[in-house]
Amino acid sequence: MNLIxxxxxxxxxxxxxxxSGSVQKVGYRDFVAKVGQxxxxxxTVENLEDGCVKIQCKGKVExxxxxxxxxxxxxxxxxxxxxxxxxxxKDIDHRVIKSKGFHEKYGDxxxxxxxxFSTGMNYMDLFRKDTISRIDKLDxxxxxxxxxxxxxxxxxxxxxxxxxxERKFNEKRFAQHENxxxxxxxxxxxx
Numbered sequence: 001m002n003l004i005x006x007x008x009x010x011x012x013x014x015x016x017x018x019x020s021g022s023v024q025k026v027g028y029r030d031f032v033a034k035v036g037q038x039x040x041x042x043x044t045v046e047n048l049e050d051g052c053v054k055i056q057c058k059g060k061v062e063x064x065x066x067x068x069x070x071x072x073x074x075x076x077x078x079x080x081x082x083x084x085x086x087x088x089x090k091d092i093d094h095r096v097i098k099s100k101g102f103h104e105k106y107g108d109x110x111x112x113x114x115x116x117f118s119t120g121m122n123y124m125d126l127f128r129k130d131t132i133s134r135i136d137k138l139d140x141x142x143x144x145x146x147x148x149x150x151x152x153x154x155x156x157x158x159x160x161x162x163x164x165x166e167r168k169f170n171e172k173r174f175a176q177h178e179n180x181x182x183x184x185x186x187x188x189x190x191x
Contacts, residue, residue, distance in 0.1 A: 014058035014094035017068070021085030022075070023053045025118045028082050029104045032071050036102030039067045043097055046105035047115070058097045080126055 019028075024047050032045040036057060041064065043057030057067065068087070075083040106112050 011060055012058060012094055013061045013064050014056070014092045014097055015064060016090050016092045017055040017057075017071075018048075018088040019053040019055065019071070019084055019086070020051070020088075022081060022083040024051055025115055025122055026081035027119055027123075028053060028073075031073070031079075031082065033102055033104045035067060035070045039063050039070070039102075041067055041102050042100055043102050044099060044105045045102075047107065056092065056097055057102065058094045081122055 029045045029047065032053070032055060036043055036045070036055075039059065041057045041059035043055065043059075045053060045055045048054050055071070057064065059067075068089075071084070072087060073079045073082045073084050075081070
């Protein structure tokens with residue numbers, strides 16, 4: 001009888017990522033923590049003093065691959081402030097990660113509050129710029145619409161003027177024909 005022994009640790013992997021780019025004061029830690037929780041990994045995400053973000057996580061190899069793919073965000077409409085430029089990765093001992101689940105590590109309370117405020121202000125500024133841009137686009141569209149309406153109105157006024165002139169001309173012609181018919185009738189009735 002052959003025994004097959006599966007090394008459970010070969011299926012579990014632990015890694016550390018150092019993420020650089022626009023990853024602080026943009027809500028990136030919160031995003032990473034949610035991805036880690038959704039993926040079912042254990043680990044932490046924290047800001048570093050140099051502006052980078054450090055992630056330590058462990059879980060199944062395929063879950064780690066999925067996690068990595070999802071945290072590599074490029075600036076886009078969906079993520080207008082987050083822009084991952086580089087991810088350094090190294091394997092670490094899985095025993096380093098003691099926590100269950102995935103969560104954010106916070107630093108000094110005052111710094112964290114200031115950073116949270118700054119993040120909120122960054123998104124409010126982005127919202128303000130987007131709103132102004134949308135209003136400008138609407139103003140441009142209304143300007144084009146107003147110009148088109150003016151052109152239509154001018155054309156319609158010209159057409160009404162032509163119709164009035166043509167009506168007067170036709171009224172004169174009908175009056176002339178009416179006179180001509182009266183004259184003909186008079187001539188015919190006199191004979």
